[in-house]
Amino acid sequence: MQLIAVGVFISLVLGSSAAISGPYLFWGHDKVTNLQPQALVDASTREQPLTQLFKDAKAIIIFLRNATSRLEGIKYPKFQNLVKNNAWTYMPQRNLAVEPFIYNANIEVINLTGQSEEDDAELLTGYNDALTVYGHGEVLGILASREEEAHYLAKREAKDEGKEEATTTQSTPTETEVTHVYIAEGNKAVLALNGPPELRLSNETLLLEEHNKLITFDDQRSKGFGRLSITFMYNSEKCTLRFKFSLLRGTWHLRNVEVEYRDYKAVLPAIGNEYTLPSAPLDFSFRCSSEELLFTNINSNSNETQMSLLLTDYQVQPWLNGRKEFGDVYDCVGFISAPILAGLLVVFFLLGILSLGISAMLSIHTPNRFESSRNKQLTFTVQE
Template sequence: MRFLFPIFLNICISKAAVFLWSNKKLEISPLQPFTMEQFSNLSKELGDPEVYYFRSSSRISPYIKDVIDGYYSSYVPNGDLDVEESIDLLGSDILDAEKVRETLSHTNKSSNILSVIVIPYKRYKREIEKITTEVSEVKQVSQQQEPVIYKSINTKDELYALLYSSKPLLLKTNDSEPFELHLGNTPSDMIIYDTRLNVNVIPLEGGTKIILRFSISWLNGYWSLPSVKVIVPEYYREYNLTTDEDIMAPAHFSYHCNGYSVFSDGNGAELYIYDLQVQVDSKNGKFGDANDCVSFTTAPIWSGLFVTTLLGIGLIVALTAIMDIKTMDKFDNYKTKNLTITISE
């Protein structure tokens, strides 16, 4: 028992768990700290392989097992690796596996590679987030007024998807642990556009990544944006939000609406987008002509047309009545016989 306590202590104070795989056999003790020195020694033992370094904010995707099929793998719960250049995973099972597969697409089972996924522990992450929050508190007020634009290209069709909000998006929930977060801009490599627009953004208040998956539908030459799935990976929460607003436009047109657009699930979860403008098929990365949510014939316009029509009808009736009046063609004259007008009932 005396030697088990230091091992347990090392595991508790370690910064991250580490998952490794290679085409060569890995001999790593899961009970010892795995530091950069051990990592360097392992690389030398494997013949200086080509290293791929990934970082995940939540957990390892279960779909990774399909990517590493045929490789040797090892899991170390008490790692302490700090590499400046790494590939950030999105916190989504399918997207993470696809990103790893795409990164390793040019390799094969005979390639000498060593891949690493680091998953920081939440306690350590919260300490970093606390420091980051304290440093950025002064910037938050100005950031919450800045406009936001999410932009990505679909490499298959060479078309851009763009989504604009005049200020950071607001995500509100009303579940057992309610929160209210403002979602600002995010790096372009955190946005993926395929059949959906996937946006991975860290809230201005700090904390875990929020994943927004905007669904895109096409019908008779019109595209629409009917719903968005909001994923909070760290807390394993998902919200399927829809909108009553008809967010749609013809091909190569953008959609625009002043005020705010709301996506909700009816249970208290809501996503607000301010002065929304969106387009999913831009050819040059710029918004096309806008299809505005305010139609040409609004209620005030209809009211004005109705009143004008009534006044026009009254004027026509009056003119017709005036034109129908018949005047006499002969008048009284003292030199002639008096006029006699016969009135019959």
């Protein structure tokens, strides 16, 4: 009976591991912060933090979805609060360097139904039940997908009209369909996306998946700018994107991109403000998964062809200087939330009370005249 139970357990583990694919969301354990996306390191270096995390966690609970689309916080409020109250890391790749099943014996796999309300409750209940057994900070939560082929849907749609064989022989899934990592020659700069860039023209939309391996970065630091150039292939036609970075007082900024496609050539400014547009100090990267980065010339008054470029779930760093991993991350997450505002209101209220008390104490004055027996006037009445 013990052998049968062990066999059933192993078969369940192997069956579950084969169905897990990215993107991934890790939360709950303090060491998940060490899983920063390392697109520029080799496989052996990438395995070490994952292996150590799976070993250190007392239990692992894996939630499997039917899709790879990102969760909207409005539809999953309970899960959003759960993640925000714990250390968490998002990993956009399709597969993990190592699987957790061979490093931890306490693993539970929960299949989500696909309904947002039910999934939101299941995520919170399942994770809290594990915390009750193993303790806070000891349970690693993983949100993954069970549909491994979901990343190739866009590619399969593009293979119509008798071009399937040519596309298969020219593309490499690792570079164009899975990671979408664009590394400049000599590790001078890097742009990592979770999906292909989307170029929208007046009459068509291009998903830029295939790209040439030769990616360059024109380093003009002395002049205060640099250009990351990537050439894509769309229907055997070249489309070149040149992302221009400006450097000012030790901080780099990404403000526009130059697009060349067929007879079109335009410089598209980025839409946003100083808090949402990519910028960070030198040796730091910028990461944003909650908002899209849009470059467009639609608001221009010229007669140029209307164009726009859309990037989703991206991380970028210029002037990488040959390093093999991203620098520390700046992100587009806001610093103001309801709990922070409530805390600030309480602080201001207490400061108001303190200021009133100090003002009242400073308004107290000591008397400047004192009565004594020497200066008391003697009064008497004379009767005749």
